[in-house]
Amino acid sequence: MAFPLTSRLRLLGLSFLFPVLAASAQTATPPAASNPATPQWYLLDPEQDGGVMGISARRAYQELLQGKTSTPVIVAVIDAGIDTAHVDLKRVLWRNRKEIAGNGKDDDQNGYADDVLGWSFLGGPDGRNINVETLEETRILAKLQPLYAGKVRTAVPAAKRAEFDLYQKVKKSYDAKVKENTQRLKEFNQAYLENAQGAAGLKQALGVARLDTATLRNPPTQDPELRQITQGLYTTLLQTGFASLDDVLEEMKKGLKETQDQLDYGLNLKYNPRPLVGDRPEDTKQRDYGNRDVHGPDPMHGTHVAGIIGADRDNNQGVLGVASNVQIMAVRAVPDGDERDKDVANAIRYAVDNGAQIINMSFGKYYSPQRAAVEEAIKYAATKNVLLVHSAGNENEDLDKTLQYPAPVYLSGQRIPNMITVGASARTNDENLVADFSNYGKNQVDVFAPGNQIYATLPGSRYGNLSGTSMAAPVVAGIAATLKSYYPQLTAVQLKRIILESAVPYHTKVRKPGSTTLVDFAELSRTGGLVNLYRALQLAQQPLPEPK
Incomplete structure (x- = not known):
């Protein structure tokens, strides 16, 4: 399974961007290491490029592979x-x-x-x-639930108990994921609404159409509170690699869709797209x-x-x-x-x-x-x-x-x-x-x-x-x-x-x-x-x- 958008947002600390800014903006300063000369930091050399933990590819091509x-x-x-x-x-x-x-x-x-x-x-x-x-848990559960739902292990033939144990393990994992995604959808929907409203309000206050790093670095205002907010946003965008707050909101929308898709499809016991392929899955x-x-x-x-x-x-x-x-x-x-x-x-x-x-x-x-x-x-x-x-x-x-x-x-x-x-x-x-x-x-x-x-x-x-x-x-x-x-x-x-x-x-x-x-x-x-x-x-x- 590919890396989830929702996880990226959660890891980047952007789920509740505006609510946390008030606490962080006063001490926020743009870290020098977060604005590398090349966005491909991973090609750099730890010794020659200021401690950036890259793979020394640029150095290798210059010193070892030339000609x-x-x-x-x-x-x-x-x-x-x-x-x-x-x-x-x-x-x-x-x-x-x-x-x-x-x-x-x-x-x-x-x-x-x-x-x-x-x-x-x-x-x-x-x-x-x-x-x-679907997720693999969903496919396994859809197959085994009709056989073992409501049964206790002692009532299952000895030859089938390993399969029964798998059913119980998978059902526990499946139920946990349904609960997690249901809660996540609620949180992300609330986070998106709060951030969208905050972004709209900030745009109006600054008189700008887009909250990108250039605007946030030098905002068209002398209001100290607005400058404090824009400084915090600017630092966060630098640290996380987003070019603008608009991009963050777009990512959050993708995260919302991904979470909804997980519930509608990935964890849907009745969903099976495989007939589209027309093969014999087993x-x-x-x-x-x-x-x-x-x-x-x-x-x-x-x-x-x-x-x-x-x-x-x-x-x-x-x-x-x-x-x-x-x-x-x-x-x-x-x-x-x-x-x-x-x-x-x-x-x-x-x-x-x-x-x-x-x-x-x-x-x-x-x-x-x-x-x-x-x-x-x-x-x-x-x-x-x-x-x-x-x-x-x-x-x-x-x-x-x-x-x-x-x-x-x-x-x-x-x-x-x-x-x-x-x-x-x-x-x-x-x-x-x-x-x-x-x-x-x-x-x-x-x-x-x-x-x-x-x-x-x-x-x-x-x-x-x-x-x-x-x-x-x-x-x-x-x-x-x-x-x-x-x-x-x-x-x-x-x-x-x-x-x-x-x-x-x-x-x-x-x-x-x-x-x-x-x-x-x-x-x-x-x-x-x-x-x-x-x-x-x-x-x-x-x-x-x-x-x-």
Whole structure:
């Protein structure tokens, strides 16, 4: 599931922006570190750029890669869709040269007709596409509730008790989410109304049409109370990466819709969009379904992810991708809601079979009824030397206690050798170094990467900030693609080793996500570090160790 808009607003402290300003405005001063010379702070170097906790990409290109020859690397983005017309992406998209566009035929005999830019496993043969899906808890509960509602465990046959236990666990989780979203909808509706009224009143008082950072920094008034309010708003917008209060209100409207959609669709036991696809949902061996529409109804998330990995570095506009010589393959399998295991497994296989060397997977969920099918696909990717990069999730959970899927370990308990699990970090080396939404885990999360307020491509040839481990994973995928591009002999296992061993360890006391408790940053992941492209390239230059 993609990073929720409502969570972004909650994390940014904007739910009740105007009510809290009175308490904060008197002491608010714009922090210098919140206004970087480049909005892409994550490309900067901690040593050379004033302590900004980036991945040293700019330094790597200037000092280590100048004049060196690279080879193209195919990176698959399994996501909600990509805006393939984006000015900063269209030149770096993977194209299936063996397929003739629009003739309705499977020219290359790969099983998918007209898959010129990739494939969607969320579409039907008539061109329609799934946008909103149910949560996995909803699907499981809809299946098991008719069998076990009102029953006690002792009345259930012994052979069915494990399923009964799953039903009870899922029902508890489902009920909690219904309650949470119902309350959230009420709070967000109230917050939106208060902020909209406050914004309208401030606009009228200042005589302006828009409350952007330029206006708020130098407001057209000498009234001390109004200047105090505008100063507080200006500081908050700088800290959170919004260009204007109007943008905040628009985000809040999106958050309201998302929460309403969660209740109307994601948690609706009677909602099932799958007939639109026309496949057999329980048949994990089925491959022949979907359509060629890799844009989908809402490509915001996937477009942002793609831009982080490989936005055009040579067109002198927009943003710079982490990797310079990539071909982005679009594979649509992630709806607004929980992805289905069958689609994920098929998306991985499609990417592998069509030449992807790295796969970005910025999605996840906490129940995986067809986990075996996904693991078979991951093992298949391993046999073809493909590295998978997976986001750790955004619920500030300890994954050592609660697994998120696809998990970094197989059902057998063996660690997956060709997959990296990534937590999200922020720009300052202080107690806020870990993004407060990020999942973590000393054993289950491999490494952290920048994932808070990441500036990249958005649909319609636009740009903007998004936050989430969904943004941290493509930073790592971009590093992997750069290594593979300049050192094509590296295997998936070697790429993983280099990225993890070159991560910079920190022992900064940070707030454990979801709490105010301070912990050692090094205790939140296996490496205890942040990824660093400069160090990874240095390590890649060294002779490879002899295989054991």
